[in-house]
Amino acid sequence: MNRVLVWFLSLLFYVSQGYGQSFSIKGAVNDPDEVALPYSTISLYQDSLVKRVCITDSLGQYEFGSLSAGSYTITASYLGYESISQAISLKESIMLKPLRFTQSATGLEEVVVSTRMPGIRRGADRYIVDMQNTIVAKNKNALQALNYSPGVIVGRNNIITLNGKDNVVVMLNGRKMNMTQSDVSSFLGGLRGDDIERIEVISAPGAQYDSEGQGGVIDIYLKKSVRRGISGSIYSTQDQAHYLSPSVGTSLSYGRDQWTFYGSLAYRRDRDFTRQSEEVSYPLAFETQSSAERNKSLGNTYNYRGGVQFSPSTEHTFSLEAYGNLGRSQSDGYSSVRVRSPQVDSVLILSSDREQEKATASYSLNYRYKDARGRSLTFLSDYTTVKNSPVNYYEYSGSGEYNVRKEQISDNDYYIFSSQLDFIQPLGNSFKFSVGAKYSILKATIDEVFDAYRYSYRYKEDLAAGYFSVDYKSKQWEGSMGLRAEYDHRDAVGKGDDSMALFPTLLLKYNASEKFYLSANYGKRINRAPYRSLVPYFSFSTPFFIQEGNPGLKPSIVHAFGFNMGYSSCFLSFNYDEISDNIYYLSEYDPATGIRHGRNANIEEGQILSVNLSVPLVLFEWWESFTNVLYRYKRFEDQEYLLFSKNRMVMLRSGHSFSLPADVDLEVTGTVMSSPLAGPMIKQQGGFMLDAGISRDFYKKKLNVSLSMEDITGLLNDFRETTAYNGYLSESLQFSNSQVVSLSVRYNFSGGKDLKVGNNKSSNQQEQSRVNEK
Numbered sequence: 165m166n167r168v169l170v171w172f173l174s175l176l177f178y179v180s181q182g183y184g185q186s187f188s189i190k191g192a193v194n195d196p197d198e199v200a201l202p203y204s205t206i207s208l209y210q211d212s213l214v215k216r217v218c219i220t221d222s223l224g225q226y227e228f229g230s231l232s233a234g235s236y237t238i239t240a241s242y243l244g245y246e247s248i249s250q251a252i253s254l255k256e257s258i259m260l261k262p263l264r265f266t267q268s269a270t271g272l273e274e275v276v277v278s279t280r281m282p283g284i285r286r287g288a289d290r291y292i293v294d295m296q297n298t299i300v301a302k303n304k305n306a307l308q309a310l311n312y313s314p315g316v317i318v319g320r321n322n323i324i325t326l327n328g329k330d331n332v333v334v335m336l337n338g339r340k341m342n343m344t345q346s347d348v349s350s351f352l353g354g355l356r357g358d359d360i361e362r363i364e365v366i367s368a369p370g371a372q373y374d375s376e377g378q379g380g381v382i383d384i385y386l387k388k389s390v391r392r393g394i395s396g397s398i399y400s401t402q403d404q405a406h407y408l409s410p411s412v413g414t415s416l417s418y419g420r421d422q423w424t425f426y427g428s429l430a431y432r433r434d435r436d437f438t439r440q441s442e443e444v445s446y447p448l449a450f451e452t453q454s455s456a457e458r459n460k461s462l463g464n465t466y467n468y469r470g471g472v473q474f475s476p477s478t479e480h481t482f483s484l485e486a487y488g489n490l491g492r493s494q495s496d497g498y499s500s501v502r503v504r505s506p507q508v509d510s511v512l513i514l515s516s517d518r519e520q521e522k523a524t525a526s527y528s529l530n531y532r533y534k535d536a537r538g539r540s541l542t543f544l545s546d547y548t549t550v551k552n553s554p555v556n557y558y559e560y561s562g563s564g565e566y567n568v569r570k571e572q573i574s575d576n577d578y579y580i581f582s583s584q585l586d587f588i589q590p591l592g593n594s595f596k597f598s599v600g601a602k603y604s605i606l607k608a609t610i611d612e613v614f615d616a617y618r619y620s621y622r623y624k625e626d627l628a629a630g631y632f633s634v635d636y637k638s639k640q641w642e643g644s645m646g647l648r649a650e651y652d653h654r655d656a657v658g659k660g661d662d663s664m665a666l667f668p669t670l671l672l673k674y675n676a677s678e679k680f681y682l683s684a685n686y687g688k689r690i691n692r693a694p695y696r697s698l699v700p701y702f703s704f705s706t707p708f709f710i711q712e713g714n715p716g717l718k719p720s721i722v723h724a725f726g727f728n729m730g731y732s733s734c735f736l737s738f739n740y741d742e743i744s745d746n747i748y749y750l751s752e753y754d755p756a757t758g759i760r761h762g763r764n765a766n767i768e769e770g771q772i773l774s775v776n777l778s779v780p781l782v783l784f785e786w787w788e789s790f791t792n793v794l795y796r797y798k799r800f801e802d803q804e805y806l807l808f809s810k811n812r813m814v815m816l817r818s819g820h821s822f823s824l825p826a827d828v829d830l831e832v833t834g835t836v837m838s839s840p841l842a843g844p845m846i847k848q849q850g851g852f853m854l855d856a857g858i859s860r861d862f863y864k865k866k867l868n869v870s871l872s873m874e875d876i877t878g879l880l881n882d883f884r885e886t887t888a889y890n891g892y893l894s895e896s897l898q899f900s901n902s903q904v905v906s907l908s909v910r911y912n913f914s915g916g917k918d919l920k921v922g923n924n925k926s927s928n929q930q931e932q933s934r935v936n937e938k
Contacts, residue, residue, distance in 0.1 A: 328796025371646025
């Protein structure tokens with residue numbers, strides 16, 4: 165009897181243990197080239213019902229925990245690839261072999277599935293905007309396509325901001341574009357939005373990223389051909405504003421065995437017209453300067469990109485890439501300046517001609533090793549060279565010394581060399597350890613000749629950095645902690661300056677459910693001054709306005725805090741930045757000479773607060789929408805310069821895409837922006853912009869024709885600004901034709917069979933340059 169009781173109790177114990185025990189499923193997904201594919205969607209099915217959904221981490225890994233024994237099906241999906249499914253009989257915790265995606269395109273008769281608005285996926289430290297096959301991408305260039313990323317605004321003069329903050333680092337395929345802000349905008353303007361695979365927006369960069377860039381990082385990944393043989397596209401776009409600006413371009417790729425060759429070339433002819441009026445008064449000096457200016461410009465720009473990738477095995481990849489642009493522009497302007505004071509009342513007529521040639525070239529060599537366990541080693545070396553030679557001719561008609569013709573010649577050349585090494589080692593199933601080092605050197609030459617003034621400066625900067633970070637991921641928690649050390653040596657006008665700084669980063673994310681999450685982050689960032697601002701140069705805009713350098717300019721330090729919450733594809737983020745020694749452009753008036761001086765200077769403190777809400781919706785099968793609301797508050801104060809500025813801005817952007825009969829797609833986007841700066845120092849007008857576009861595919865979706873118009877109402881043609889600061893008051897009105905009608909035709913061709921090559925993903929590092937324009 166006792167033996168039966170013991171046997172029964174033992175059986176009851178083992179049965180209860182079996183029913184109470186839980187298991188886990190872990191795995192990873194790779195692209196066709198056996199490279200980890202982060203932020204893929206993984207679905208877990210049981211009895212044909214979705215039980216759980218998750219997103220892979222930065223290593224392409226996923227995990228489902230607390231599962232009971234039974235039969236399951238794992239399905240992995242990623243835009244542009246065929247979905248993968250695997251049946252599992254779960255009896256114990258298991259680690260699955262990595263799933264490998266294959267391309268969804270299959271020859272000339274493939275079916276292309278288009279989503280009319282970009283899809284948005286959220287990662288731990290970024291969100292990813294999928295642009296593949298979107299209708300909006302076909303109607304825009306790459307610069308305009310950035311506006312469809314939540315929190316990103318491409319504003320006047322093509323300045324890119326993220327969550328209301330400038331100094332944004334722009335990367336291309338994982339590498340920083342070592343160009344000035346205007347050159348980055350020009351290059352992106354020559355790329356088609358249809359060439360973009362995805363846009364990754366990183367508002368809280370980790371230790372593996374350079375500490376430079378208060379605004380964060382925008383990384384643009386371009387599509388690559390996955391076919392054996394030749395494939396490519398040709399396009400032509402005609403933009404009509406005040407003048408007609410045509411552009412044409414082509415892209416080609418060839419794949420064979422382990423080799424892939426690709427390249428693109430684009431040409432654009434820009435013509436523009438602007439006019440501006442300004443009145444500057446100096447109440448303390450009883451002086452007023454009134455000016456009216458008209459300017460016409462003509463520019464020709466060639467953008468190019470090419471590369472080769474060799475993959476001898478699934479673990480090793482070598483690649484070489486070059487990209488850049490060649491440009492030549494001419495402009496002529498006419499302005500009149502009237503100066504009135506108790507001592508004088510005179511009129512100065514100024515005519516100007518400007519010629520500029522610019523060549524930018526960037527070369528990169530990349531090697532990557534990655535094994536099946538997720539361990540990887542990446543080496544990246546880049547070299548960028550920029551040659552810039554503007555020539556300005558000024559002719560003054562007035563009295564005295566101003567009745568002359570003057571010439572200003574500038575040579576501003578620089579080059580940047582950078583090398584870096586990154587290593588990633590998974591530690592078990594939940595941790596990952598990363599370590600890396602980098603060295604870069606920047607050399608610049610500045611030569612200026614203006615009338616009797618001549619000067620020549622040499623600038624050199626060396627930057628050495630090292631970092632480590634530890635990442636953690638479980639079912640409900642994700643986290644990252646890192647530390648970056650940077651040593652910076654600058655030599656400007658024979659004066660050396662050394663600095664050493666540490667930049668900690670911290671991120672914590674809690675996944676409350678399969679759809680709802682909370683996250684918080686902190687990072688220390690730095691904004692180093694552009695090298696041109698550190699040399700004592702000067703440049704004449706008019707005889708009454710001179711721009712100068714500031715050798716005493718210090719870098720500004722930013723402590724950035726963030727809090728995010730999201731549900732499904734919608735999310736809400738709060739960001740707060742505390743800034744010391746903020747670099748600010750100031751204009752000061754000298755009553756003794758009557759000349760206004762503009763330069764960058766450090767002000768004591770500043771704060772930036774932003775709130776960003778993103779809501780993408782599929783209202784009906786034929787109607788998709790995307791809505792983004794951004795609020796930004798800035799405050800800057802400095803006792804020495806008697807500066808106090810508060811400014812607030814609210815932006816609402818709502819895009820709607822409709823699928824109409826006869827395979828016609830219609831897109832309408834409205835943007836409402838309050839006064840971007842509303843404070844006692846500067847006031848700028850807000851506005852409303854309505855854009856619309858229509859698109860249709862022909863010939864088995866190989867030929868696309870699209871027609872669009874920006875700023876249909878024309879409300880943004882005029883731009884007003886009022887500035888009151890340090891003894892002067894300025895009111896200006898600028899006109900530039902914001903109404904642009906665009907007609908674009910694009911034809912895609914391809915041949916041969918699929919070639920299994922993936923994106924050439926490089927280390928998430930970026931080269932450092934201090935050449936961002938201010």
